[in-house]
Amino acid sequence: MAHHALNLSARLAGSTAIGVMALALLTAASDAAAVERVTIVMDPSAAQTNRAWATGGAFDLDAVYQRLIGNDPETGEYDSSGLAESWEANEDFTTWIFRLKPEAEWHNDWGPVTSADVAHSYEIQTGPDTLATGVASLRGGTAEIIDDHTISFHFDEPKMDFDFANAGRGSMYIYSKAQFDAEGVEGYDNEPAGTGHFRFVEREPGRVLLETVQDHWSGTTPDFNELELRFTLEPATKLAMLLSGEADISVIPRELLGDATGSGMEVVTSEQPSKQVVVMPDGLYMKEGDPAFNPGLPWTDVRIREAMNRALNRDEIVEALYDGEAEPLVRYGMHETHEGYVPELAERFEAEYGFDPERATQLLEEAGYPDAFEEPVIPIVSTVSPGSPEYPTMAELIQVYFDSVGFQTEIIEMDWASLGALGRGREAYVIHPVQNAPIRPSNVALTNTFLEEGSTYHGYEDDALTAIVEKMAATIDPKAREDLMREAFTYAFENYTDMPMVSLHHPVAVNPEAIVTWQYPGVTSNGLSHWHLIDTVE
Amino acid sequence: MSKFFLVRFSEAIVALWAITVIVFALTHLSGSPVDALLPDDATPEQAQMLIEEWGLDRPLLVQYFTFLGNVLQGDFGDSLKWRGQTAMGVVLDHLPATLQLGSFAVLIGVVVAVPLGVLAAARKNSAIDTSANVLALLGQSIPNFWLGIILVWLFGVTLGWLPTSGRGGFSHMILPAIAMSWFQIAALTRLTRSAMLDVLDAEYIKLARIKGLGERAVVWKHALRNAAIVPLTYFGVLAGSILTGSVVIETVFAWPGIGWLAIEAIRGRDYPVVQSVVVVFAVIYILANLLVDLLYAYVDPRIRR
Numbered sequence: 001m002a003h004h005a006l007n008l009s010a011r012l013a014g015s016t017a018i019g020v021m022a023l024a025l026l027t028a029a030s031d032a033a034a035v036e037r038v039t040i041v042m043d044p045s046a047a048q049t050n051r052a053w054a055t056g057g058a059f060d061l062d063a064v065y066q067r068l069i070g071n072d073p074e075t076g077e078y079d080s081s082g083l084a085e086s087w088e089a090n091e092d093f094t095t096w097i098f099r100l101k102p103e104a105e106w107h108n109d110w111g112p113v114t115s116a117d118v119a120h121s122y123e124i125q126t127g128p129d130t131l132a133t134g135v136a137s138l139r140g141g142t143a144e145i146i147d148d149h150t151i152s153f154h155f156d157e158p159k160m161d162f163d164f165a166n167a168g169r170g171s172m173y174i175y176s177k178a179q180f181d182a183e184g185v186e187g188y189d190n191e192p193a194g195t196g197h198f199r200f201v202e203r204e205p206g207r208v209l210l211e212t213v214q215d216h217w218s219g220t221t222p223d224f225n226e227l228e229l230r231f232t233l234e235p236a237t238k239l240a241m242l243l244s245g246e247a248d249i250s251v252i253p254r255e256l257l258g259d260a261t262g263s264g265m266e267v268v269t270s271e272q273p274s275k276q277v278v279v280m281p282d283g284l285y286m287k288e289g290d291p292a293f294n295p296g297l298p299w300t301d302v303r304i305r306e307a308m309n310r311a312l313n314r315d316e317i318v319e320a321l322y323d324g325e326a327e328p329l330v331r332y333g334m335h336e337t338h339e340g341y342v343p344e345l346a347e348r349f350e351a352e353y354g355f356d357p358e359r360a361t362q363l364l365e366e367a368g369y370p371d372a373f374e375e376p377v378i379p380i381v382s383t384v385s386p387g388s389p390e391y392p393t394m395a396e397l398i399q400v401y402f403d404s405v406g407f408q409t410e411i412i413e414m415d416w417a418s419l420g421a422l423g424r425g426r427e428a429y430v431i432h433p434v435q436n437a438p439i440r441p442s443n444v445a446l447t448n449t450f451l452e453e454g455s456t457y458h459g460y461e462d463d464a465l466t467a468i469v470e471k472m473a474a475t476i477d478p479k480a481r482e483d484l485m486r487e488a489f490t491y492a493f494e495n496y497t498d499m500p501m502v503s504l505h506h507p508v509a510v511n512p513e514a515i516v517t518w519q520y521p522g523v524t525s526n527g528l529s530h531w532h533l534i535d536t537v538e
Numbered sequence: 539m540s541k542f543f544l545v546r547f548s549e550a551i552v553a554l555w556a557i558t559v560i561v562f563a564l565t566h567l568s569g570s571p572v573d574a575l576l577p578d579d580a581t582p583e584q585a586q587m588l589i590e591e592w593g594l595d596r597p598l599l600v601q602y603f604t605f606l607g608n609v610l611q612g613d614f615g616d617s618l619k620w621r622g623q624t625a626m627g628v629v630l631d632h633l634p635a636t637l638q639l640g641s642f643a644v645l646i647g648v649v650v651a652v653p654l655g656v657l658a659a660a661r662k663n664s665a666i667d668t669s670a671n672v673l674a675l676l677g678q679s680i681p682n683f684w685l686g687i688i689l690v691w692l693f694g695v696t697l698g699w700l701p702t703s704g705r706g707g708f709s710h711m712i713l714p715a716i717a718m719s720w721f722q723i724a725a726l727t728r729l730t731r732s733a734m735l736d737v738l739d740a741e742y743i744k745l746a747r748i749k750g751l752g753e754r755a756v757v758w759k760h761a762l763r764n765a766a767i768v769p770l771t772y773f774g775v776l777a778g779s780i781l782t783g784s785v786v787i788e789t790v791f792a793w794p795g796i797g798w799l800a801i802e803a804i805r806g807r808d809y810p811v812v813q814s815v816v817v818v819f820a821v822i823y824i825l826a827n828l829l830v831d832l833l834y835a836y837v838d839p840r841i842r843r
Binding site: 056233 | 572573
C-alpha cells in the first residue's frame with residue numbers, strides 16, 4: 001500500500017512537473033509569438049519635426065498627439081474618442097463650446113488635460129508662423145476658458161467647419177501648456193508629451209520610436225508594447241522590408257500590392273474611401289471682370305469640357321492605374337455619407353459623362369475646335385503629388401484619349417509645388433489631376449474647390465456657382481444649407497467643372513503572421529489613424 | 539612644394555566660390571520654396587509674410603551676398619523641413635552615417651580591387667585575369683541602384699541573411715557598402731591592372747628578376763610600389779563618386795546619411811539643407827582632390843615642377 005502510495009505520489013509529482021513544464025513551455029511559446037513591437041514602413045512625411053504647426057504636413061507623431069474631436073474607426077464620423085467628451089455650437093455657429101474629458105492625462109506626468117492646454121494649442125497653431133494646412137478653418141476666433149474642462153471659441157462670423165478643423169483631418173493637435181511653460185518649445189522638440197495611446201521615445205534620422213502607454217486613460221490599451229515608424233522612399237525596399245519580416249505593415253504603392261499578396265502578405269484598406277481623384281481643367285477664372293480670365297482657352301467652352309469627359313474611358317483607366325480596385329466617382333467633393341449628396345447625379349452619370357468618343361468629336365466640331373480658339377493645344381500636366389504616384393501615367397492616358405477624339409495636346413512636366421504657384425498666381429491654364437484627400441465635408445470641399453480663396457489647385461470660378469457656394473457658406477439653417485449644397489453639386493455636374501475619375505480606399509500591406517487587422521476610417525491627410533486599433537497576433 | 543600647395547589651395551578656393559554661385563543660382567531657378575511649403579489654402583498674406591521673412595523679395599545679388607556671408611560662417615539658416623534645427627546641424631547629424639558607409643565601401647573597394655588588379659596583371663591572360671576583366675566590365679555596366687535592389691532581394695528577402703535596409707549594426711552596412719563599392723572595384727581593378735602591366739614591363743623589374751629576386755617580391759614589393767601612384771590619383775574621383783553614389787544607395791537602403799538627406803530636402807524644397815548638403819559635398823570632394831594632388835606631388839617630384 002505504501003509502495004502504491006509512493007508510486008501514486010511519484011506519478012502525481014511527475015505529472016504535475018510535466019504539467020508545469022508544459023504550461024511554462026506553452027506560456028513561453030505564447031510570449032514568443034506575441035508581437036512586442038509593430039514596425040510600419042512608409043514614405044517620409046513632408047516635414048520631419050515635432051512642431052507640426054510649422055509645416056504643411058508632419059504626421060510622424062499622429063499616434064502621440066490627439067485632437068479635440070475623434071473619428072469613428074468604421075464610419076469616420078465625428079465621435080468622442082478625442083479629448084472632448086462633447087461639443088456644441090450656438091445657433092449661428094459663432095460660438096463653439098468643448099467639454100474636456102476630466103480623465104484625460106498627459107504623458108510623462110505633465111498632469112491632466114485642461115482648457116488652458118487647449119487655449120495654448122489654439123494660440124500656437126493659429127499664430128503668424130503657422131503653415132499647417134486648413135489653418136484658415138481655425139483662425140479668427142477667441143478662446144475663452146470657462147473652467148478647467150470647458151472652453152469656448154468665439155468668432156465674428158459663423159464658423160460651420162470648426163468641428164472639421166478639430167477632428168482627424170484638422171491641424172489642431174493639443175499640446176501641453178505645462179510642458180511649454182516649463183521647457184519652452186524645445187521641450188516639444190526633445191521629449192514631446194501627448195495624450196494618445198503611444199508615448200514618444202526617440203526620433204532618429206529615418207525612424208521614430210513610440211511606446212505603448214499602459215493603462216491609458218481612455219481605458220483601451222494596444223496589445224503590443226512599441227510602435228516603430230520607419231521612413232523609406234524606395235517602394236521596392238518597403239516591400240522587401242515587409243517580406244523579410246523587418247516591417248509588419250508597409251505602405252506601398254498600389255501596383256506593388258499584388259506582389260505582396262502573391263508572397264503571402266495581406267492587404268488591409270481604410271473602412272471608407274480616403275480620397276477622390278479628378279482631372280481638373282484649371283484656370284477657369286470666369287467671374288465677371290476677372291483679369292485672369294483667358295478666353296483663348298478651349299475649355300472655357302462647356303462643350304469642350306463635356307468632350308473631354310466623353311473622351312475618357314474610365315473603366316480602362318481604373319483597370320490600368322488601379323488594377324480595378326477603385327470606385328467610380330460621380331462628383332468631386334460629394335460623398336454619400338456627407339451633406340448635400342445628390343443620388344440622381346449617379347444615375348445620370350453614364351448618360352452625361354460616359355465614354356462616347358463619337359459624341360466627343362461631334363462636340364468639338366460644334367464648338368469650332370480648334371479654329372475657334374487662340375490656344376487650341378491642351379497642356380496636360382504630368383506631375384507627382386505625395387501619395388499619388390499614378391499621376392504621370394494618368395496624364396499620358398488622358399493624352400491618348402484626347403488625341404483620339406481630335407484634341408491637340410501636349411504633356412508638360414511640372415512639380416507639384418510649381419503647379420500650386422501657378423494657381424496662386426492665377427495663371428494655371430493647364431489640365432491636371434488633383435485629389436480631395438481625405439474626403440472633406442461637403443461645405444469644405446465646395447468652398448475649397450469653387451471659391452477664389454480656396455485651394456490653389458482648383459480653378460473653376462463663375463458668378464453663378466460662386467454665388468451658390470458663398471450663400472451656402474453663410475447659411476446656418478441645416479435644411480437650407482443642404483439644398484444649396486445639392487444645387488452647387490448639380491450645377492458643377494451640369495457644367496462639367498472637372499473630370500471625375502475615382503474614389504479610393506487607403507490600402508496597406510500587412511504580414512498576417514504579425515497583424516490580424518487594423519481598423520482605420522481613412523479620414524486623415526495620409527489616410528492612416530487609429531494606431532491603437534492595430535490588432536496583432538497573440 | 540609650398541608654391542605648389544598655394545596654387546592648388548587657391549584653385550580649391552575658387553572652385554568652392556564657383557560652387558556657391560551655382561548652388562545659389564540653381565536653387566533659385568527651380569522655383570520658390572514658398573510654393574512648396576505653404577499649404578494649399580494659404581492666403582496671399584501668408585505667402586508674402588514668408589517671402590519677407592526669408593528675404594526672397596530682395597534683389598538676387600543682395601540675396602547672394604547675404605548667402606555667401608552666411609556660408610563663410612557655416613550658417614545656412616534654419617531647416618524648413620526639420621523645424622527647430624539649423625540646416626548645417628541637420629547635415630552634420632546625417633554626415634557620420636555617410637562617412638561610415640563610405641569608408642567601409644572604400645575599404646571593400648581597395649581590399650578587393652588592388653589585389654585583384656595585381657594578380658590579373660601578374661598572371662595576364664590567365665583565368666584570374668579573365669575573371670577580373672569580367673568583374674570590371676560588370677561593375678562598370680551594372681547601375682548601382684539596380685544592384686542594390688537585387689542585393690536586398692537576394693540576401694535580405696530570399697536568403698534572409700542580412701537586413702534589407704536601415705542603419706543599425708555592422709550587418710546593416712554590408713549590402714549598401716557592396717552596392718556602393720561595386721563600381722569602384724571595377725574601376726580600381728582596371729587601373730591597378732594596367733598600371734601593373736606597365737611597371738612589370740619596365741627595365742628595373744626585368745633587372746630584379748635577372749638578379750634572382752622571387753616573383754612574389756618583384757610583384758608585391760617593387761612593382762606594386764611603383765604602380766600604386768596611378769590608383770592613388772583615382773582616390774579623388776573615388777571620394778566624389780562615393781558621395782554622389784550615396785544619394786542613390788542611401789535612398790535604396792534607407793540609410794540615413796547625407797545622400798538620403800539630399801533627396802528628402804529636395805522633395806521638401808528645403809533650400810537651406812539642399813545648399814548645405816551640396817556645399818559639404820563640394821568641400822569633401824575638393825579637399826579629397828587637394829589631398830591627392832599633394833600626395834601625388836610628394837610621391838612624384840616631377841609633378842611639383
